[in-house]
Amino acid sequence: MTSASPTQTTPLAIVVLAAGKGTRMKSDLHKVLHPIAGRPMLEHLLASAAELAPERQVVIAGHGREQLATALGTRATIAVQDPQLGTGHAVQQAEEALSGFDGDVLILYGDVPFVRPQTMRAMIERLHAPDGPAVVVLGFEPQDPLQYGRILAHDDGRIAMMVEYKDATDEQRACRLCNSGLMAVKSADLFGLLAKVGNENTQGEYYLVDIVNIATLEDRACAVIVTDDEDEVAGINSRGELAEAEGRWQHKRRAQAMADGVTLVAPETVFFAWDTRLGRDVTVEPNVVFGPGVTVADKVVIHAFSHLEGATLESGVEVGPYARLRPGAVLKANAKVGNFVEVKKAVLGEGAKANHLTYLGDAVIGAGANIGAGTITCNYDGYFKHQTVIGDRAFIGSNSALVAPLRIGADAIVAAGSAVTRDVADGELRLVRGEQLVKPGWADRFHDAMKKKKAEKPR
The missing domain is CATH 3.90.550.10 (Spore Coat Polysaccharide Biosynthesis Protein SpsA; Chain A)
Structure with a gap:
């Protein structure tokens, strides 16, 4: 024809x-x-x-x-x-x-x-x-x-x-x-x-x-x-034919992606959406799923078992493995989102990092900021969503809870394990922990008492 x-x-x-x-x-x-x-x-x-x-x-x-x-x-x-x-x-x-x-x-x-x-x-x-x-x-x-x-x-x-x-x-x-x-x-x-x-x-x-x-x-x-x-x-009249059509579409899209300069480590395990846009020299590892609305710039690496939807990734970004980017996620140049990190309606500034076990929702994270493992933005109060703003080069310690609405200034440090409910100024250290209580010998006495009690218990 x-x-x-x-x-x-x-x-x-x-x-x-x-x-x-x-x-x-x-x-x-x-x-x-x-x-x-x-x-x-x-x-x-x-x-x-x-x-x-x-x-x-x-x-x-x-x-x-x-x-x-x-x-x-x-x-x-x-x-x-x-x-x-x-x-x-x-x-x-x-x-x-x-x-x-x-x-x-x-x-x-x-x-x-x-x-x-x-x-x-x-x-x-x-x-x-x-x-x-x-x-x-x-x-x-x-x-x-x-x-x-x-x-x-x-x-x-x-x-x-x-x-x-x-x-x-x-x-x-x-x-x-x-x-x-x-x-x-x-x-x-x-x-x-x-x-x-x-x-x-x-x-x-x-x-x-x-x-x-x-x-x-x-x-x-x-x-x-x-x-x-x-x-x-080809007509589609059953779930089986629907799956076959999906397979044919994905096969052609994978081939097009590789022809356009994308590396697919295991092509048959990657699934694209109808509007997925990929730059050159992008690497996509196995078992990555793209939902609708994803745009990926040049030289991005998406590690295995990641799921992306409604997200924008600028050049040099690294994602995953096991990351989830939800609608409104924007990763600026050279930002990094690591394993078991979820990002929703949040912007990570240039070079910002969230490497492990983190939830970032309704947030703006400044350039060069570091988000420690286990950190969450507490963005929902049961009725409304609130925003967290983190300044450039701020350091958020592991296992921190940032209760929105909240602003953390540039170069500020939030100590590990803190639950932050008030704004943090530029360059400030915020440490929110209960005082550590030390009782020397208490654990030894506890173990001895419990072992004795267990030995006296009838069998």
Whole structure:
């Protein structure tokens, strides 16, 4: 398949079919809202379509339409298909939403999320080719044709006939060119063709593919273009297929990361989100998971078993192992977060360190500050969150509790084991401990008494 020109002059509308019940998912969540790489599959599809700048977007919904309406807001019109009488009937439900629209219509499927923008463009370009096809269909040639509908086409791509698998003869099933279901049609033709579709078939349904056969019988050419990537037209109907799609997406993303200059020590154990951004000379050790919203600059090292989400890492940062960065975590250049450290909505200044067993939430930590092992910012009082501000080069001793709201000045020292509830001035030492009580010989007398008592106890 050749890539089409990026120029799109004719107005475009997209119609996304998402009315199926998705019973094989066995889920209360609408099928097309199940995430891949942290993003609902429908959003993957809409993001690709957005590169063609459609003027209108219509989503055909049935079961779970309230969930779709909530997810989409005003970005798309929801058209309801009830009852559900086939794919042709589904597209008919978009007629009102496309009233007055004069342009091209691209028909997509919400559970086929990875159609590339260049494929969509190629379909539109073919629709405007000199032979003026009434319908353009996206075909593919899978290794195993299974029960896909077949496209019987001439060598030049003109379609002779389309047939659903259940209605096909053995000879027709021998054809390896399969129907993805995706089509491009001019709005001026679409609903007139759909009005002529009948349901005289084994399923008693109104098939979308029949608009091709109807146009052909009216001596109007229809054409197929063939994708060279079977994965982009793979549908997702079950949890197993969802996992397979996730696996394919992750495999491609890992390969892209390494091609862009990232070292993945054990690629198959690293999981990216749809929007993960990585700089050059980044090293990612095994079993690292990126949630959405992570940006990583150059020369960052992320050690094993770390989880990052909504975090920004500047150049030279080191994270983990076993670290957790939550949304709002910002690590400035050369900052370091070590093992079993959790950071949430906090900024670590340039060169600041929190090496062990620490929780930093709702905090601003100055450049060069050192946060000792076991330190926590006590940011929540049961009703509200409060901020802790730590100045440049401050030293926070191990096992300290910093009770927010709190400010600790530059170059200040908080002694180990302190529970700090009042601000600490620049350069000040704050030590908050109970007085040590010493009783010489007490432990020896205690042990002797307890051993004697144990020996006298009846067995």
